[in-house]
Structures are given as C-alpha cells and as structure tokens.
Amino acid sequence: MPAKLSVNLNAIAMLRNRRDLPWPSVTGLGRLALAAGAHGLTVHPRPDERHTRHSDLPEIRALIDDEFPKAEFNIEGYPTEDFLALVEKHQPEQVTLVPDDPAQATSDHGWNFAAEAAFLNPIVKRLKKGGFRVSLFSDPDPDGVAAARDTGADRIELYTGPYGSCYSDSAKAQKELERLGKTADAALAAGLQVNAGHDLVVNNLPGLVKRIPALAEVSIGHGLTADALEYGMAGTVGRFLRACGW
Numbered sequence: 001m002p003a004k005l006s007v008n009l010n011a012i013a014m015l016r017n018r019r020d021l022p023w024p025s026v027t028g029l030g031r032l033a034l035a036a037g038a039h040g041l042t043v044h045p046r047p048d049e050r051h052t053r054h055s056d057l058p059e060i061r062a063l064i065d066d067e068f069p070k071a072e073f074n075i076e077g078y079p080t081e082d083f084l085a086l087v088e089k090h091q092p093e094q095v096t097l098v099p100d101d102p103a104q105a106t107s108d109h110g111w112n113f114a115a116e117a118a119f120l121n122p123i124v125k126r127l128k129k130g131g132f133r134v135s136l137f138s139d140p141d142p143d144g145v146a147a148a149r150d151t152g153a154d155r156i157e158l159y160t161g162p163y164g165s166c167y168s169d170s171a172k173a174q175k176e177l178e179r180l181g182k183t184a185d186a187a188l189a190a191g192l193q194v195n196a197g198h199d200l201v202v203n204n205l206p207g208l209v210k211r212i213p214a215l216a217e218v219s220i221g222h223g224l225t226a227d228a229l230e231y232g233m234a235g236t237v238g239r240f241l242r243a244c245g246w
C-alpha cells in the first residue's frame with residue numbers, strides 16, 4: 001500500500017492568524033482535504049499558538065469523528081506537560097514528538113535518541129499507556145535507530161528537510177535520499193514503522209516513496225498549502241496522492 005497522506009494545517013492556520021477573523025478556515029480546509037482523499041490531518045500547536053491554536057483542536061477532532069471516522073488525527077510537538085495534556089484531551093490517533101525549541105521558526109532536526117533516552121522513555125510509556133501511536137521525529141541517521149526503538153515508540157518520522165531543500169541539485173538530493181533510505185531500512189529491520197515529513201512536494205515525493213516502499217505516512221503542510229493556492233485544495237490533494245502512488 002502506498003504511503004498515507006496526512007495534511008498539515010499549520011500553514012493555513014498561520015495565514016488565518018494574520019487577522020482576527022475566522023478565515024481561511026482551518027477546519028474547513030481540513031474538511032476539503034479529507035473529502036479529496038487525504039488520510040489524515042496533522043497539526044503542530046506551538047506554545048505561542050502562532051500556527052494552529054489550541055482552540056482548533058476540538059474542531060478538528062469533531063470533524064474527523066463526525067464526518068471522516070476512518071481518517072487519523074496526528075498531533076506533533078515538543079512534549080511539555082502542557083503539550084501532553086493537550087494530547088490527552090483531544091485524543092489523536094498518533095502523537096509525533098519533535099525536539100523543537102519554542103523559539104525555532106520550524107522543526108529542523110530529530111531527537112538524539114541515545115542522549116535523550118531518560119527524558120523520552122517515560123513520556124513514550126505514558127502515551128502508549130494512553131492508547132496513542134507514538135512517532136519520534138528522527139534525523140536520517142541509521143545509527144540512531146536502535147536507541148529510537150528502545151524508547152518503546154511505534155514509529156519514527158524521518159526529517160526530510162535536507163532532502164526537500166535540494167530541489168535544484170539532483171546529485172545532492174540523491175545523496176540525501178540514500179541517507180533517508182538507509183535509515184528507513186534500519187528502522188524497519190528494528191521493527192519500527194516509518195513516517196516522513198518536512199518540505200515534501202509533488203516533485204520530490206515519487207523518489208522518496210520509490211526508495212522507501214514501506215513508508216507508512218507522509219505529513220505535508222508548507223508545500224501542499226503553496227500548491228493549494230494555485231490548484232485549489234481538492235486538486236492539490238489529488239496531485240499529492242498520485243505522487244505517493246495512489
């Protein structure tokens with residue numbers, strides 16, 4: 001089965017937040033994405049709420065429960081106590097833990113699994129006990145995979161930013177792709193499932209899904225939202241699904 005597509009709504013929320021007005025509607029665009037065949041919705045609520053706001057979460061949860069019960073809700077973020085409480089309140093199908101500093105413009109690296117094991121292990125345990133699938137944001141580094149598995153997480157999410165930024169240099173992209181591929185091979189061999197995300201677009205998805213045919217899910221926001229301005233949300237979701245191999 002091709003990789004599932006989870007549409008990240010953060011970029012739409014950031015556009016909405018330019019004004020104190022309810023449009024573009026985060027939930028409304030999420031509805032269009034799911035109606036067009038996306039498999040899930042992702043949000044990355046940061047402490048300053050500059051993207052998705054905490055108040056968006058119950059609406060997205062209700063959208064999925066009431067209209068798209070087969071879709072998944074994925075909440076990403078740095079696991080502070082506030083973040084964990086948010087997750088426990090809104091019950092996403094998947095929680096993706098990201099080592100973001102609140103001041104960071106966007107996520108730009110994965111966990112150092114060995115160094116941060118003592119911090120991550122009890123958090124993963126708590127989330128698993130709560131019934132959540134847990135995914136950990138991961139650099140493309142095959143050597144980090146064993147420690148990722150030892151946290152008890154279900155999946156890693158490969159940070160594809162360096163691959164996505166090679167759009168004008170195909171030799172460099174090939175090198176980044178191979179690092180991602182080797183990390184995925186190691187993770188799958190260790191019993192972890194593999195997601196991927198950051199700066200994925202229609203042009204770089206086919207290479208990624210070809211190198212990692214077992215990829216479980218891609219979460220895509222920035223590039224997909226940029227395309228939605230040009231092609232509309234429904235047409236864009238169709239283009240990204242075809243790029244995934246559906």
Ligand SMILES: CC(=O)[C@@H](O)[C@H](O)COP(=O)(O)O
Pocket residue numbers: 008010011043044051076098105106107137197198199221222
């Ligand atoms: C975890 C991750 O890669 C992120 O890409 C992130 O969730 C994107 O969100 P922003 O667009 O808000 O940076």
Ligand SMILES: NCC(=O)COP(=O)(O)O
Pocket residue numbers: 008042076157196197198199200219220221222223224
């Ligand atoms: N987990 C990555 C994600 O949700 C979206 O990242 P981007 O497509 O906005 O770079």
